[in-house]
Amino acid sequence: MKLGNFEVISLYENKFRIDGGALFGVIPKKIWAKLMPPDENNFITLEIHPLLIKTGEHNIIVDLGLGDALSDKMKKIYGVESPSHLTKSLEDAGISLEEVDIVIFSHLHADHSLGGLKLGDDGNMVKLFPNAKYYAHRYELDDALNPNERNAATYLIDLLRHYDEIQGIQNDGKIIDGIAVYLTGGHTRGHLLILVQSEGETLIYPGDIFPTRHHLKPAYIGAVDSYPIDSLYKKKGIINECLKGDYYIAFDHDPDIRIGKLKEKDGNIFAESVE
Ligand SMILES: [Zn+2]
Known part of the structure; x- marks a missing residue:
């Protein structure tokens, strides 16, 4: 879609699965299962939607998905059944891998960070975007490179190390004209x-x-969030800003709505697709 002078495209990287309880936290299964029915193993299938922004001068991707460098064991854990669609999705958007010059990671969990890596024919790891500069918050870099027992399964440090030059963002604000990042915390300490x-x-x-759009309800916070109460307050603030400013919102994992606008009806917040 057009956003002023920019073109913004929600890409499709892959599908993966997550335990329904991990995705909805304290919300009882009886309630969330009506919104996102799980399979017989309690898994919900999510999509991964990196965001491409074409400014005319720069081609920026926000988050990269799971990629093709995962071990077979990790692919099984994440329920990944097909190769990454990122290259094809970029091709459809008219962008070559060489033309991507900026990558911003909202955070460094595997389903957001590893899509820029692939195993070369010689068995060495290759970066998909040879001309990109990579950014993540410095807290995120610290935590990803020093995982604890709770988050080690999702910060895949041996793979992440292949991005040897991710720049640690120190403060909120501008990356380039028209693109800025803000520390939210909540999901992870360094989440942007x-x-x-x-x-x-x-x-x-x-x-x-x-x-997903179902997480617009304040209490719908994944058990995977490291700081859930921070998520709660951030969510309410972001929803207010979106409604006040009539902002578009891009969902990274929603299977049905990629880019929408928020509406309020009888005190309930919901998203309407704009694509
Ligand atoms: Zn995610």
């Missing part, structure tokens, strides 16, 4: 929201603060 603005129009990519 990405704000895209052109000609008075605004789109936010809130990453895993709102993985």
Whole structure:
């Protein structure tokens, strides 16, 4: 879609699965299963939607998905059944791998960070975007490179190390004209929201603060969030800003709505697709 002078495209990287309880936290299964029916093993299938922003001068991707470098064991854990579609999805958007010059990671969990890596024919790891500069919050880099027992399964440090030059963002604010990042915390300590603005129009990519539209309800917070109460307050603030400013919102994992706008009816917040 057009956003002012920019073109913004929600890409499709792959599908993966996650335990329904992990995705909905304290919400009883009886309630969430009506919104996202699980399979017989309690898994819900999510999509991965990196965001491409074409400014005319720069081609920026926010998050990269799971990629093709996972071990067979990890592929099984994540329920990955097909190769990454990222290259094809970029091709469809008219962008070559060489033309991507900026990658911003909302955070470094495997389903957001590893899509820029692939195993070369010689068995060495290759970076998909040879001309890209990579950014993540410095807290995120610290935590990903020093995982604890609770998050080690999702910060795949041996793979992440192949991005040898991710720049640690110190402060909120501008990456380039029209693209800024804000520390949300919540899902992870260094989780970022990405704000895209052109000609008075605004789109936010809130990453895993709102993985799906069902997470617009304040208490719907995944058990995978490291700081759930921070997520709660951030969510309410972001929803207010979106409604006030009539912002577009890009969902990173929603199987049905990729880019939408928020509406309020009888005190309930919901998203309407704009694509
Ligand atoms: Zn995620």
